[in-house]
Every structure is written in C-alpha cells, then in structure tokens.
Amino acid sequence: MLSQMRQFVERTVIGDSVPRLARAGKSAPPALIRRMQEDAFRHTVRYAARHQKFFARKLKEAGIAAEVVRRPEDLGDIFTTPEDLLSHPPEDFLCREPQAVFETTGTGGEPKRVYFDHQELELAGRYEAAALWENGVRPEDRVVCAFDAGYWISSWVTFFACRAIGAFCSAVGKPAPREVYSRLGLYRYNVIVADPTWLVSLSEIAEKEGTVPVKLILAAGDRMTAAYRRYIQDVWKAPVILGYGSTEMGGGSGMECRERQGYHLDEFNFLFEILEPDAEGYGELVVTTLARRVMPLVRYRVRDVARFIPEPCACGVTLRRLSPIKGRRDEMVVMGAGNLHPAIFENLMHEVEGISPNWQVAVRQDGLHDVLEFRMELTDGIEASRVEQAVRQKIESRYPEMWANHTCGMYRLAFRFHRPGALPQGRKAKRLVDERGA
Ligand SMILES: [Zn+2]
Incomplete structure (x- = not known):
C-alpha cells in the first residue's frame, strides 16, 4: 500500500488526471517531496522486512530492526545487487502474487527477472504519461513506439502511458525501421519512441526519402551520443x-x-542515492522503489555512474535532475590511460570512417605494460593505416589527458582489423573489455 500522505495527495489533488499529475511534478516544493519520500521509504522498509525473505535476512544479519530505519543510511551496508537477483530464486524477493514478469539481460548469461502486478505497470505508465505531457504529448497525438518487446518492459509502459493520456499508440516491438517509415503517413504518427541506433537508421531513410511532420522524438538514453541526437533532430526538425x-x-x-x-x-516512486560520490559528485546510482509491493527493491545498486544536478532547472520543474550516465560501474576499467568508460569510445568511434558499428576496445597486458587495443571491422575497403591514424587523432583532440598518458608511456596503443561480422555484436555487446589477468 502506498503511504497515507501519498494516498492523500494523489486522491485529493491529482485524481486520474495526467495534466494534474504533471503539474504536481512541476510545482511540488522539494521539501514536501523529501518528506513524502522519507515517509514512503519507511513504509517500504517495514513492508519488505515483513514480506521479503531476502531483505528480512539482510536485516537480521546486520542486527537492524526495521522500525528504527528512517533513511537509507540507517541501513548501513544493506543493498540489493544485480548479482543478488541472479543468484536467489524469485521467491526470495516476491512479497505477493505477481501478474507479470519482465527480463533484462546483462552482457551475457542468465537474465534478471523482475515481477509486477497490473496496477504497478499502470502506475509506471501514469508517471511516464506525466513526463510525456510535460514534453507536449496530448490526446490528439499519435505515438509509434518501437522499443524492443519480447520480455522487455518499456514498450508496455509506454503503451500504458499513452492510454493514460488518451493518445493513439502503436507499440509494435522493434521492426525494421523501413516498416515503420512506410506507415508514418498512413497512420499519421507524430511522436516516435525508440532506441538511439534504430532512430538513426530511420532518420537515414527519411533524410533520403522525405520526412513527415513530427512533434517529438523520445529515445531511451542508453547510447545516445550528442552526434546521433544532432543528426536525428536535424532530419526531423523535432526535439529528441x-x-x-x-x-x-x-x-x-x-x-x-x-x-x-x-x-x-x-x-514520487523512487528514492535515489549516489553512492561514494567523487569530488565532482559522480558515484553509483542506488534506487529504492517506493510504490511497488510485488517485488520492492531496497537500495538497488543500479551500477550506473552519474551525479545529481543540484541547480534548479530553467523549465521550472522542481523534481531533481540526474546527469547523463557517465558509464557503468562494472564496465569502468582503470588502466594507464585513466578511468575508462565505454562512453568515451562511443564518442570516439562513431566519427571514424570505414569501420562497422561492431568495434570493441580491450585492455590487455603486455609484459609490464597496459595495452589499449582497438578491434575494428573494416568496411568500404578503406586502408587500415588510415583508420588507425584517425583513431589516434581523435584521442589526441578529444581526450588530451588520455593522450598525454600515452605520450609519457603509461600505456601502449594497438590496432587489430577484422572482416565484417567477426566481432561480437548486438544490443549489449561489450564495448570495453578488461582482459588483464585473463
Ligand atoms: Zn527541466
């Protein structure tokens, strides 16, 4: 059950109205939000202590009574990790009978499974609806959502969001971009929701063959580079x-x-923490779900590295902001070049001509030296030496500190070229791998 304060606000102030919910997010004083969060956090902790085997065990091991927990830090070292979700049976996390399950795969191996009931999915949809509303989506709009379906959750939540707004919605899974392109005019879609690379492909078609009027493009932030975003916005003349x-x-x-x-x-639905922030405020994001009761997650280690942006936003929304994700904590590699995140190489490689999208960067050890090895598939018959030169130049111009570490001998660069199709591919293929000690 939601906390009483939350129920009161939702019932009396908001009701079923998405515009009112959006206004609440825009105008709720931060102090009120904090109080609601603390109240909801206490409820979640007590609920999980009573109903979730995993969390109850953690509390017992740490000798902490749920009743004394008021804030996340009162839980000390108690967290829920992605590894916990993988290594324990679902029963250890389930607090009541589920009505839906979704999966998420990491960079290999078993998927993590997360359970919900219908009400929780609808609630997630309502809050996404409020965010879409704030970005201008209205009942008369027509949304096409090309998020991958299968066991993934996002297309369902977007569908529920459109239902809450009352907007036309085709949640069609992830067909080839051409299939959606050919129907843009027919169904008069003016809002497109999809993943970054899929949007790039759709935009490439539209750039050659023409666009339709589009009001808004929503993308999952994962892997959207500044260059992709600029390109997509230029083609459609619409904000991404x-x-x-x-x-x-x-x-x-x-x-x-x-x-x-x-x-x-x-x-309203999550309590966020940044764990062990560095001097700039960047640390691992930790999330507690405040409204879920089938499988609540207490202090879940998201493994994404980001920081809070404390300054108020020019748009007037009072909800706190999170910076773009700097990288995955478990994908960060510390080596002679510095602290490397895959995002660094995403930024570098998309501008290199003559290679396929399936590149990979590996950190190896050669004797006593770290080696940063670029593995690429050559396309277009370009000469390997030209690609190598382009990569070196981009490191030098974009990441001068990383280049300085190279020139003073802290690591070596290596380049390996393959035929197309030889390197790992797919949505979650690892861009940056640490092979030292392997
Ligand atoms: Zn804003």
Whole structure:
C-alpha cells in the first residue's frame, strides 16, 4: 500500500488526471517531496522486512530492526545487487502474487527477472504519461513506439502511458525501421519512441526519402551520443528527448525536459542515492522503489555512474535532475590511460570512417605494460593505416589527458582489423573489455 500522505495527495489533488499529475511534478516544493519520500521509504522498509525473505535476512544479519530505519543510511551496508537477483530464486524477493514478469539481460548469461502486478505497470505508465505531457504529448497525438518487446518492459509502459493520456499508440516491438517509415503517413504518427541506433537508421531513410511532420522524438538514453541526437533532430526538425530507466526500475525513472540538461527524476516512486560520490559528485546510482509491493527493491545498486544536478532547472520543474550516465560501474576499467568508460569510445568511434558499428576496445597486458587495443571491422575497403591514424587523432583532440598518458608511456596503443561480422555484436555487446589477468 502506498503511504497515507501519498494516498492523500494523489486522491485529493491529482485524481486520474495526467495534466494534474504533471503539474504536481512541476510545482511540488522539494521539501514536501523529501518528506513524502522519507515517509514512503519507511513504509517500504517495514513492508519488505515483513514480506521479503531476502531483505528480512539482510536485516537480521546486520542486527537492524526495521522500525528504527528512517533513511537509507540507517541501513548501513544493506543493498540489493544485480548479482543478488541472479543468484536467489524469485521467491526470495516476491512479497505477493505477481501478474507479470519482465527480463533484462546483462552482457551475457542468465537474465534478471523482475515481477509486477497490473496496477504497478499502470502506475509506471501514469508517471511516464506525466513526463510525456510535460514534453507536449496530448490526446490528439499519435505515438509509434518501437522499443524492443519480447520480455522487455518499456514498450508496455509506454503503451500504458499513452492510454493514460488518451493518445493513439502503436507499440509494435522493434521492426525494421523501413516498416515503420512506410506507415508514418498512413497512420499519421507524430511522436516516435525508440532506441538511439534504430532512430538513426530511420532518420537515414527519411533524410533520403522525405520526412513527415513530427512533434517529438523520445529515445531511451542508453547510447545516445550528442552526434546521433544532432543528426536525428536535424532530419526531423523535432526535439529528441531522452528517458532513463531499466526493467528493475519498472520502465522509466527519469526523463529530460525541453531544456535537455539531465533527467528529471521520478521522485514520487523512487528514492535515489549516489553512492561514494567523487569530488565532482559522480558515484553509483542506488534506487529504492517506493510504490511497488510485488517485488520492492531496497537500495538497488543500479551500477550506473552519474551525479545529481543540484541547480534548479530553467523549465521550472522542481523534481531533481540526474546527469547523463557517465558509464557503468562494472564496465569502468582503470588502466594507464585513466578511468575508462565505454562512453568515451562511443564518442570516439562513431566519427571514424570505414569501420562497422561492431568495434570493441580491450585492455590487455603486455609484459609490464597496459595495452589499449582497438578491434575494428573494416568496411568500404578503406586502408587500415588510415583508420588507425584517425583513431589516434581523435584521442589526441578529444581526450588530451588520455593522450598525454600515452605520450609519457603509461600505456601502449594497438590496432587489430577484422572482416565484417567477426566481432561480437548486438544490443549489449561489450564495448570495453578488461582482459588483464585473463
Ligand atoms: Zn527541466
């Protein structure tokens, strides 16, 4: 059950109205949001202590009574990790009978499974609806959502969001971009929701063959580079707004506004922490679900590295913002070149001509030296030496510190070229791998 304060606000102030919910997110004073969050956090902890085997065991091991927990830090070292979800049976996390399950795969191996009931999915949809409303989506709009379906959650939540707004919605899974392109005019879609690389492909078709009037493009923020975003916006003459979320978070947990300077977080349904922040405030994001009762997650280690943006946003929304994700904590590699995140190489490689999208960067050890090895598939018959030169130049111009570490001998660069199709591919193929000690 939601906390009483939350229920009171939702019932009396908001009701079923998406515009009113959007206004609540825009105008709720931060102090009130904090109080609601603390109240909901206490409820969640007590509920999980009573109903969730995993969390009850953790509390017992740490000798903490649920009743004394008021804030996340009162839980000390108690967290829920992605590894916990993988290594325990679902029964250890389930607090009541589920009505739906979704999966999320990491970079290999078993998927993590997260369970919900219908009400929770609809609630997630309502909050996504409020964010879409804030970005201008209205009942007369027509939305096509090309998020991958299968066991993924996002297309369902977007469908529920459109239902809450009352907007036309085709949640069609992830067909080839041409299939959606050929129907844009027929169904008069003016809002497109999809993944970044899929949007790039759709935009390439539209650039050659013509566009239709589009009001808004919403993309999952994962892997959207500044260059992709610029290109897509130029083709469609429409803003590209990014959302942030995951299956564990039940779809979205934050969305940009028109300012496009960080994700406004859904602080009504989640309590966010940044763990062990560095000098700039960057640390691992930790999330507690505040409204879920089938499988609540207490202090879930998201493994994404980001920071809060404390300044108020120019758009006027009072919900706190999260910076763009700097990288995955478990994908960060510390080596002679510095602290490397895959995003660094995403930024570098999309500008290199003559290679396929399936590149990979590996950190190896050669004797006493770290080696940063670029593995690429040559296309277009370009000479390997030219590609190598382009990569070196881009490191030098884009990441001068990383280049400085190279020139003073802290690591070596290596280049390996393959035929197309030889390197790992797919949505979650690892871009940056650490092979030292392997
Ligand atoms: Zn804003």
